[in-house]
Amino acid sequence: MPDTETDIVIVGAGASGCVVAGYLAEHTDARITLLEAGGADKDPFIKIPAGYAKLLEHDRHVWKYDTVPQYGTARPYRSGKVMGGGSSVNALCYVRGQPRDYDEWNEAVGGEEDWSYAEMLRHFIAQECSDTFHNAYHGADGDMKIELTRHINPLNRLCVKAFQEYGLPYNVDYNGESQIGVSPVQTNIEAGRRCSAVDAYLRRHLQSGRVKAVTGITVTRVLIREGQAYGVEYLAGGRSHRVLARQVVLSAGAVQSPKILMHSGVGPREQLNAFGIPVKVEAPEVGENLQDHPICCVRTYVRGKLGYQDICGGLGAAKAGLRYLLTRDGPIAGNGIETVSHWNPQDFTADPTVQCYHVPVISEDGLIPTGKRPGVTLEVVLLRPRSRGWVRLADANPDSMPLINPNFMEDEQDLRDAVAAIRAARSVMAQDALAQVTEEELAPGAAIQSDEEIAQWIRKVVNTMWHPVGTCRMGRDDRAVVDARLRVKGVENLRVIDASIMPNIVSANTNAPCQALARKGAIMLAEDYDARQN
């Protein structure tokens, strides 16, 4: 098969890759090719907001990773593998985080570029089309449709009350002046349909032919000669092919971008040597610095028919499905997670350290309903974990799954914070509003009471909130993988623009932050690309 040629090749059509492709299509005259390992986003369950539970239950459109054993057992570690990547399979919660998250990014680059909160807010606003908020924190003219949840089911209303009884204020907008409080969820939904990164930024450019997307192909490495990237190699139909390009962008996510770099000869010397990969650039932190939000769920049964258990199967599900088809309305027109709280258990006025979605069913992982009895799940998530893990190569085969070690709770302070957060969630469950409807606690369970027992339980159940970041860290220091303009250090014409570049994880779900950083990355790429043409 002959090589194909383009100006800019982007690897991965996920949350970030779609932003980059869309921006370049609008602001440069470059030929743009987008390579995606997954398929087209035609599955109706992608479009139905509550459909993600079905996608995840059946492992459809995802990379089926597992972690290396954490306290003796591997944990499932999925990410999107379809046009739109995570933005097509995720739980649609729209959260940006706290100003200090981005101000810390800015410190990491030491003034070489502006990555401050004030700067990132510009990008969030430019991308957003909010159906509710029109003020200094929000945009109404962007392409990413955001809806404020309006229908809040009775069980979630009790959660909102219980959190207020516990002492948290009601905060209608956690993406506004302050994140603190109990709030309705903001979602990537418009009129009962998911708004993925493909919908927001890319589809029109695919239809016009401005961006050429190739799906179902797995990029194995970046082609590098004399310190310059000049294309990528990919596998399709069991054979290897090449796309030659002037600029290469890796937007394959925090697991695959470092893996592709290592197979290209950019990574820690000892790892590359171990698998016979010639070292092109020694980059010790490629794959290191993995950060993720650890989650543990407090689950309690409730009386009566409260919550969404009755629409999880059988006649209830059929009725909800029919209602959705006829009216685009009802519970499955939303993401099923209608309220959330952000707080610091030590000090309700301080920046939140815990996020807690209130899920109106019993759910093991906070996303997929389990069991048959009605209940409520409080998803307890540490927003600023200190533990650091890694992504490393399993072998020399570029088609193999990498090894993933999130190192959950490796830092003792994380474990102490998680114990305190579980105690706090139990206190919320004990407030009058919820106590009047709850029955026995399923997890952690009545037998688990002391700090040591809770800590043991946390080690057993802790899993990912699906937010891996940091494996191609941006920074000014020599060990950082990319510089402040997201250029891979030591290789010209090669950038990483995705969750991997975050120096520290944001206090938020990571879809919107990835899209915002991708917009900034695309602007810088367009500037550099134009400068070279002139």
Ligand SMILES: Cc1cc2nc3c(=O)[nH]c(=O)nc-3n(C[C@H](O)[C@H](O)[C@H](O)COP(=O)(O)OP(=O)(O)OC[C@H]3O[C@@H](n4cnc5c(N)ncnc54)[C@H](O)[C@@H]3O)c2cc1C
């Ligand atoms: C189950 C789940 C629920 C989530 N819920 C939320 C939520 O409610 N709110 C929120 O804000 N965030 C959520 N997230 C996280 C969010 O979706 C991700 O942080 C975000 O999508 C990451 O963006 P990215 O561009 O870095 O990578 P991705 O969106 O993962 O995109 C990477 C793309 O690259 C492709 N790719 C990878 N390797 C290759 C290769 N070798 N060759 C070609 N293509 C390749 C992938 O198939 C994928 O399409 C969730 C994630 C998951 C998995």
